[in-house]
Amino acid sequence: MESAVTVRPSELEIRNGEEPAGVGNFDTPALEMAKRIGVPREGRDGERLVAATPATVQKILKLGYDVVVEHGAGTAATFADDDYVEAGARVVPLDEVWGSDVVVAVHAPDDRRLGLLREGAVLVAQLWPGAHPDLVTTLAERGVTALALDAVPRISRAQALDTLSTMSNVAGYRAVIEAAAEYPGMFTGQVTAAGKIPPANVFVIGGGVAGLAAIGTASSLGASVRAFDVRPEAGEQIESMGATFAHFAAGQQEVSGDGYARELGAGQEAATLRLYAEETARADIVITTALVRGKAPRTITSEMIAQMKPGSVIVDLAASGGGNAEGTVPGQRIVTDNDVVILGYTDLPSRMPAQTSQLYGTNIVHLMGLLTPGKDGQVMLDLEDPVQRGMTIAHDGAVLWPPPPVQVSAAPAADVAPTKSGEELAAEAAAATVAKARTRGIRNTVLAGLGFLLATLAMTIGAEEFLVPFTVFALAVVIGFYVISNVSHSLHTPLMAQTNAVSGIILVGALLQLGNSNPVVTVLAFVAAAVASINIFGGFLVSRRMINMFRKDA
Missing domain, CATH: 3.40.50.720 (NAD(P)-binding Rossmann-like Domain)
Structure with missing residues (x-):
C-alpha cells in the first residue's frame, strides 16, 4: 500500500547511509495526485465539536488538498452540510471519510472507525498517548501515521498548533x-x-x-x-x-x-x-x-x-x-x-461549539501548513523538526512515543535546592518582608530629609517673590502624589482627561512667559510648553483610541 506521507531524513543519516530505527523507509514516494483530507462526525456521545469549519476548509483547500466531510459532521456546531459544500468540500458517507489519506478529528476513533483507516493513512486528533498506550500500539500495527495534537511541544514556535491552549x-x-x-x-x-x-x-x-x-x-x-x-x-x-x-x-x-x-x-x-x-x-x-x-x-x-x-x-x-x-x-x-x-x-x-470548532480547526490549518511546505496537497513529514517529531506517536509500523526531550534552553539545568519545611519557608518569607519594609522606610526617610533640607534652604535664601510660588509648587507635588497614587486603575482614563486640562493651563502660562527678559525664565517656559503640548496631544490620541474600542462602527 502506498504511503500518504513522505518522510524527510536528516543530512547526517543520508551521508552515513543509515536509517534510524522505527522511522521507516525514507524513499517512500509522495502520491502524484493531491491527498484527500477527511473530516468525520465525532463518535463520542454528546460531542458537539467538529475538526474543521467551512472557513477552515477553504484554507485547507488552498494548500492543495481535496476535502471530504461526513454527513452531519458540523450540525451540532451549527454548520450545515450545505455550508461545507459552498466552501468547496464534498459531503460523503462515513466509510469514505475514514478511508481518506488524512483524517482530522477531535478525539481518537472508536474500534469501528479505527478499522476503516487504511494502511499508510495519517490521523490527526487528540489521542492522549500517555494514557492510552494500547491505542498507540494498534495505530502502529495498522501502519497509520498518528499525530497527537495534545502532544505538541510547549515551545513558542508550536503555539499556533497547541489545541490544549485552545x-x-x-x-x-x-x-x-x-x-x-x-x-x-x-x-x-x-x-x-x-x-x-x-x-x-x-x-x-x-x-x-x-x-x-x-x-x-x-x-x-x-x-x-x-x-x-x-x-x-x-x-x-x-x-x-x-x-x-x-x-x-x-x-x-x-x-x-x-x-x-x-x-x-x-x-x-x-x-x-x-x-x-x-x-x-x-x-x-x-x-x-x-x-x-x-x-x-x-x-x-x-x-x-x-x-x-x-x-x-x-x-x-x-x-x-x-x-x-x-x-x-x-x-x-x-x-x-x-x-x-x-x-x-x-x-x-x-x-461553545461554533467558536471552539473554529479555533480548533485553525490549529489544524496551521499544522497542515507546516506539513505541506509546497502547498501542493502532499504531506511531507519532517521527523528532524522537534515540533513534528514531538507529536508523531506512530509511523510506518513503529511506535514513536514517548518522543525525545525537546531542548528548550542552552543553559545548564539549575541545581535543585533541598525541600524546606513550611515553617522554614514561612520564616524566610517573613524575614524578606521585614527587610523590604526596612529598606523602603530608610529610603523614604532619606528622601524626606533631603526634601526638607532643600525646602528650608530655599525659604532661607530665597526672595519673597520666589517663596510664594515655590510653596504652592511643593504643596501641589505632595497633594498630586497622594491623589494620583490612590486612584484605581479603572479610573485612569478620566484621570488622563483631568491631566490634559491641567496641561492646558500649564501651556497657557508657559506661552505668557515666552520672551521674558530673563533667559532662565524663557528656557523654562519653552520646556514647559513643549512637555505640556506632548502630554495634551498624546493624551487625546490615547483617549480617542480607548474610546474607539467601545464603538460598534469603529
Whole structure:
C-alpha cells in the first residue's frame, strides 16, 4: 500500500547511509495526485465539536488538498452540510471519510472507525498517548501515521498548533459563565437608592491559559478577583488581567525553566493549603485549574469546603484529571451539605461549539501548513523538526512515543535546592518582608530629609517673590502624589482627561512667559510648553483610541 506521507531524513543519516530505527523507509514516494483530507462526525456521545469549519476548509483547500466531510459532521456546531459544500468540500458517507489519506478529528476513533483507516493513512486528533498506550500500539500495527495534537511541544514556535491552549482558553471563559449561572448573587457591585451591593469575590487557582481566561472574564463582569499560582513569574500576567495576585512566597517555586509548574514539595504544599483555606473562606466563587502532566493535585479539601459560605460555587476545571476539589465528580454537578455547588463538567469547550470548532480547526490549518511546505496537497513529514517529531506517536509500523526531550534552553539545568519545611519557608518569607519594609522606610526617610533640607534652604535664601510660588509648587507635588497614587486603575482614563486640562493651563502660562527678559525664565517656559503640548496631544490620541474600542462602527 502506498504511503500518504513522505518522510524527510536528516543530512547526517543520508551521508552515513543509515536509517534510524522505527522511522521507516525514507524513499517512500509522495502520491502524484493531491491527498484527500477527511473530516468525520465525532463518535463520542454528546460531542458537539467538529475538526474543521467551512472557513477552515477553504484554507485547507488552498494548500492543495481535496476535502471530504461526513454527513452531519458540523450540525451540532451549527454548520450545515450545505455550508461545507459552498466552501468547496464534498459531503460523503462515513466509510469514505475514514478511508481518506488524512483524517482530522477531535478525539481518537472508536474500534469501528479505527478499522476503516487504511494502511499508510495519517490521523490527526487528540489521542492522549500517555494514557492510552494500547491505542498507540494498534495505530502502529495498522501502519497509520498518528499525530497527537495534545502532544505538541510547549515551545513558542508550536503555539499556533497547541489545541490544549485552545481548549483551556475556552474552558476558562465558560467556567465563569457556568459559575455566574449557579451563583445566587451579582458579579458586579452596585450602588442604588435601596443600598449598596458588593461585587462577588472570585478566587482562581492557577495562572495558566485557563486561569488567565477565567480571570479576564470574571474581571470584565465586575467581580473582585484574586488569584494564585505556584510559579512566581505568573504574578505579572495575573495582575495584567485585572486580578490581585495573592503573594505567598512560602508556597511558590523558584522560577521554572520551562514556564510550567512542577509538583510541590511537602513544605510548599502545606503552605499553599493554608493560603487556599484563607482565600476559599472569603470567596463566593472558586475556579481551580491545576494540572500537572494530566494529574490533578488536591488543592481544595473537604474541610475548606465546609468553611465556605452557603451558595458558593466551585468550578473544577481539572475534573478530567481527578479534580482539584475533594468531592468533585467528573461530568456532574454536586451540592454539599452546606449548600456549596461543585461543578465538575468536562465538556466546557463543547458548550461553545461554533467558536471552539473554529479555533480548533485553525490549529489544524496551521499544522497542515507546516506539513505541506509546497502547498501542493502532499504531506511531507519532517521527523528532524522537534515540533513534528514531538507529536508523531506512530509511523510506518513503529511506535514513536514517548518522543525525545525537546531542548528548550542552552543553559545548564539549575541545581535543585533541598525541600524546606513550611515553617522554614514561612520564616524566610517573613524575614524578606521585614527587610523590604526596612529598606523602603530608610529610603523614604532619606528622601524626606533631603526634601526638607532643600525646602528650608530655599525659604532661607530665597526672595519673597520666589517663596510664594515655590510653596504652592511643593504643596501641589505632595497633594498630586497622594491623589494620583490612590486612584484605581479603572479610573485612569478620566484621570488622563483631568491631566490634559491641567496641561492646558500649564501651556497657557508657559506661552505668557515666552520672551521674558530673563533667559532662565524663557528656557523654562519653552520646556514647559513643549512637555505640556506632548502630554495634551498624546493624551487625546490615547483617549480617542480607548474610546474607539467601545464603538460598534469603529
